[in-house]
Amino acid sequence: MADTPPLKIVPGNALSDAQKKDLMHRLARIEGQLRGVQKLIAKADTADDCEGIAQQMSAARKALDRSFVTLLTDSVVTQAEKAKTTAEAIEGSKRLAALLEKFA
Template identity: 65%
Template sequence: MLAVSDPERKKALLLRLRRIEGQLRGIQRLIEADTDCERVAQQLAAARKALDKSFFIMVGCLIAQGDTPPDDVADMLARFS
């Protein structure tokens, strides 16, 4: 089972996800304000990159726990990347 048990890692990940949540609310406001598509796309790309980084932090957590064989980690990366 994957769990973020390290308190510092957990705190950092939750903070990152809260920032992403704020980014997504900001994107919604841009769309509601009829902001040009390029600016909205730029913000979506930034949010996607932030989510990707969060995902890789979780993969690092999985690897650090040492319970998952390397082939399973590779399979997960292939499935979700």
């Protein structure tokens, strides 16, 4: 499989460019972990191999959870910094609280 070119960071109001780069870097590492898990599964020979696979899957899941928290934390910070009024800041906080309620 050929390597895909890096995604272009598009400036916006949701996250800063640095925050986007950090999240994309985290996800690329997780992608690498998952590819490693796939290889472990393909080569699994004994029942003992499943423990190592489970350990790597758990690590990838935790890394994805940390990325989720980073996304929401970064979003809170960015929206608070960009809010022009207290009402805008409160509205942004409510949207993020709804995301936590829905996905956490």
